Amino acid sequence: MNTTFTLPDWAVLGLYVVLLAAAGWLTTRRGMKSEDYFLAGHHAPTWLVAISVLSTVQSAATFLGVPDFAYRGNFTYIGGVFSTLVAAWLVGHWLMPKFYAAGVTTVYELLETRFDATARRAAAGMYLVGRILASGARLYLAAIAVSMILFLDVAPGHMLVAMLILLVFGLAFTFMGGLNSVIWSDLVQVVLYVGAALVVAWFLWTSLPLTLPQAIDALRHAPDGTDKLALIDPSPSLSAPFGLWAVLTGVVLLNFANAGLDQDTTQRVLACRDARQGTRALFVSAWASLPVILLFLTIGALLWLHYQGAAAGTYNGERVTVFMHYILTELPPGLRGLVTVGVIAAAAINSGLISMSAVLVNDLYRPFAGDKSEAHFVRMGRIATVALGLALFAMAVLSYYWQRYADTALLDFVLGVMAFAYSGLLGVYGVALFSRRGSSASVLAAFAAGFLTVLAFQPYVIDALGLPLALKGVAFPWHLCLGTVVAALVCLAAPGKARPHP
Numbered sequence: 001m002n003t004t005f006t007l008p009d010w011a012v013l014g015l016y017v018v019l020l021a022a023a024g025w026l027t028t029r030r031g032m033k034s035e036d037y038f039l040a041g042h043h044a045p046t047w048l049v050a051i052s053v054l055s056t057v058q059s060a061a062t063f064l065g066v067p068d069f070a071y072r073g074n075f076t077y078i079g080g081v082f083s084t085l086v087a088a089w090l091v092g093h094w095l096m097p098k099f100y101a102a103g104v105t106t107v108y109e110l111l112e113t114r115f116d117a118t119a120r121r122a123a124a125g126m127y128l129v130g131r132i133l134a135s136g137a138r139l140y141l142a143a144i145a146v147s148m149i150l151f152l153d154v155a156p157g158h159m160l161v162a163m164l165i166l167l168v169f170g171l172a173f174t175f176m177g178g179l180n181s182v183i184w185s186d187l188v189q190v191v192l193y194v195g196a197a198l199v200v201a202w203f204l205w206t207s208l209p210l211t212l213p214q215a216i217d218a219l220r221h222a223p224d225g226t227d228k229l230a231l232i233d234p235s236p237s238l239s240a241p242f243g244l245w246a247v248l249t250g251v252v253l254l255n256f257a258n259a260g261l262d263q264d265t266t267q268r269v270l271a272c273r274d275a276r277q278g279t280r281a282l283f284v285s286a287w288a289s290l291p292v293i294l295l296f297l298t299i300g301a302l303l304w305l306h307y308q309g310a311a312a313g314t315y316n317g318e319r320v321t322v323f324m325h326y327i328l329t330e331l332p333p334g335l336r337g338l339v340t341v342g343v344i345a346a347a348a349i350n351s352g353l354i355s356m357s358a359v360l361v362n363d364l365y366r367p368f369a370g371d372k373s374e375a376h377f378v379r380m381g382r383i384a385t386v387a388l389g390l391a392l393f394a395m396a397v398l399s400y401y402w403q404r405y406a407d408t409a410l411l412d413f414v415l416g417v418m419a420f421a422y423s424g425l426l427g428v429y430g431v432a433l434f435s436r437r438g439s440s441a442s443v444l445a446a447f448a449a450g451f452l453t454v455l456a457f458q459p460y461v462i463d464a465l466g467l468p469l470a471l472k473g474v475a476f477p478w479h480l481c482l483g484t485v486v487a488a489l490v491c492l493a494a495p496g497k498a499r500p501h502p
Helices: 007-026 034-042 046-057 060-072 076-094 096-102 107-114 117-151 156-172 178-207 212-220 244-260 263-269 275-307 322-330 335-346 350-369 374-406 410-416 419-434 440-455 459-465 469-473 476-492
Strands: none
Touching: 007 178, 007 335, 046 178, 046 263, 046 275, 060 076, 060 117, 060 275, 060 322, 060 335, 060 410, 076 096, 076 244, 076 275, 096 107, 096 263, 096 275, 107 117, 107 263, 107 350, 107 419, 117 156, 117 263, 117 322, 117 335, 117 350, 117 374, 117 410, 117 419, 117 440, 156 335, 156 374, 178 275, 178 335, 212 275, 244 263, 244 419, 244 476, 263 275, 263 350, 275 322, 322 335, 350 374, 374 410, 374 459, 410 476, 419 440, 419 476, 440 476, 459 469
């Protein structure tokens, strides 16, 4: 096999497997109840939940995509972090007390109180569709890195092998111990991928023949006249995904949906003892993400200085991110293995698997299962984990062709697919929280309307339907904004029954 890996690299990868296996084994409980499997028995420490949330919201898109964003642009991605703080406050104020007061296992149980069981199941189904899309896209992005490192290309056969490797890692540490194992393995993974990034940043900096003031001056006065350290882009352009207006609208909505309506994140928050600790975990996670994102943006800036702004996005004829190019061409043995571990850790899909399993079992299966034992629901959770892992694998394969057709930046692609589910969920929950209108039928219609609105912005749909080509240039935050408005209007179209607010 033709590979850049050496014995030290394989040794580092093997050590990673041992660490995760130990974390999973030590945190697996015997005789678990379903509450233990899906919510860690509500005994997870706040600090650990915060780290798990941090691990959940970041991915290989952060590890590979954020440095590429800074290399080709500036630091405006940092606006997404501050929008996370706004979203955490809104979720803590509006949603968290309701979740704990109702004693929910999944966030979609609230819609049963406001509408009926059909609306709850529809929201659960919408979440599953959206999470399969988003987590499958993340799996695809990580597989690019693993395939390039192991095989030096992204040929379809090699990509399948890389996807399977990542899938096995995700399943192995979710299947037995449930959420408790996942959040402890999240801790291991955050330490590893942040540690790998710190080592690479130090390695990059020491290779530059510049002092700190010289580096800052070069970044602030790039040859094209731009400031590569700019934190705010005031341009109202619809094509700028992290322009000021996009951040204040679509990116805030994205983070609100992620923190409060996406079971992938809220499941960790619900593992806390009460709403106050859950809200605190959200804030700690949001603040902790600031130095992490700054670290990856700094790596992108250092790469720009290293390459003097020259394009460095190919390897063996394959298009890769600039960070991937650097990993493949300039990192020494051992360090290359550490960075590979960082990519795998950042791309871990166990977070998505345990949350999807909780929704599938508790929202869609349990209402029809009858009087079953707790052991039965734990067993069904494990079966669901494997089935959902296979669904993520299929989505990763689809993403291989989808992203290449769309020809969008990897970071934009991974974030953009989240809008498919989030638009409907945001619209429906907005109506549920702030009005008394809406019905089960209008909820179903709203989910479909939000999904179709976002679908209309996809390049293959634009081409197939002959829609204006200018729609291809509209950034994903605006897809989410329009999808949310459309979904809310559709949900509002039906008069509501006299039901209490959730």
